[in-house]
């Protein structure tokens with residue numbers, strides 16, 4: 001069973017998305033990337049992000065991740081901030097540590113693509 | 118350049134070349150194809166079309182219901198296809214005929230009109246009113262489908278508003294006009310009757326919010342309902358009597374005003390504050406498990422939505438009705 005299934009699949013994403021989105025909006029290191037006019041569209045993208053980070057079904061390739069984040073000049077600090085928001089969210093939702101570790105592993109596996117290095 | 122195939126009433130096909138970035142609506146109009154449209158900003162849905170077997174761009178389906186999306190309906194004013202597309206008019210929203218029953222000034226700039234009950238709706242939804250085949254505008258339903266035997270709309274009169282000035286000067290009791298709708302999902306759907314509700318709006322944002330609040334109260338909502346209304350000046354505050362009546366009748370309903378340019382005599386009056394965002398924060402600092410309804414211009418809705426979300430309202434519990442200005 002994948003982490004995604006273990007923590008409750010789509011329901012887990014739905015539970016996490018508001019908490020996560022609030023965290024990134026309040027984090028000055030990264031809020032500008034997410035503080036867009038269309039909150040519903042941003043909400044949808046964050047769900048896509050969480051689904052992927054939880055190891056759920058998604059059609060993104062490494063190349064897609066490169067393209068999605070190209071031109072944003074993302075740095076190590078940005079990545080850390082997103083990872084912290086992710087872990088903070090999982091802690092808030094009392095997700096067991098072994099699953100958190102696995103989710104962090106998934107995020108780290110796309111780090112180079114996201115940072116376009 | 119994208120190829121567009123427009124299927125007319127008798128199934129004849131008109132071929133239109135869309136320019137780079139051109140919308141389906143503009144392309145058709147430019148080529149003399151006579152199709153209905155209204156606001157051109159994706160709100161009034163007058164220009165709805167259907168594409169039988171193509172992928173419709175998602176951005177052209179905003180505000181449509183899920184079933185409509187699946188059936189290939191889209192708004193031609195917001196559709197800039199990248200792939201060739203076959204489109205035709207839809208008869209999804211038939212226009213109904215309605216009669217003017219009443220007309221009255223609520224303030225210097227807001228006219229209340231009452232029309233005969235030509236459509237079924239939920240208070241807070243909106244409908245498009247057609248002056249004639251060319252001029253249409255969209256307004257929120259203030260009335261209640263069972264408690265009132267008329268449709269009520271609040272029309273803000275703008276100095277060069279073609280439709281609103283016609284309402285103000287030309288429209289007569291007994292006139293008939295066409296109505297199309299209802300649309301929108303800013304209405305009372307609360308399952309938990311004890312849930313707290315925050316309704317906030319600027320100007321004629323009052324219209325859908327009044328509809329929603331009254332509907333909730335009529336349906337027996339028990340939780341606290343706070344309505345926060347903003348206006349630029351004291352003259353902009355209207356409907357005070359109706360709001361006071363509702364407050365009197367339902368102890369769980371409370372209204373607060375926020376007047377940006379407040380006259381000194383009002384500053385002292387309890388319950389007024391000049392900044393609606395501050396007032397919202399003060400009165401309801403924590404919106405967890407709260408249902409939020411917002412109505413007003415785009416910048417108000419955006420700012421208030423963000424603030425409410427950060428005050429822990431769930432995204433799914435925030436319903437918003439954004440009034441867009443009409444391009445000239």
Ligand code: HEM
Pocket residue numbers: 030033034045046048049052053060068069074078079080082083107108110111114
């Ligand atoms: C931890 C690894 C990350 C993963 C797995 C990830 C995943 C994704 C995915 C799946 C999308 C596409 C959503 C869609 O449009 O369907 C996306 C878009 C986006 N990501 Fe990330 N992301 C990561 C890190 C970051 C970081 C560090 C930032 C910036 C601080 C960031 C900023 C954005 C932005 C702004 C978009 C939207 C781009 C657009 O508007 O099209 N992401 N991300």
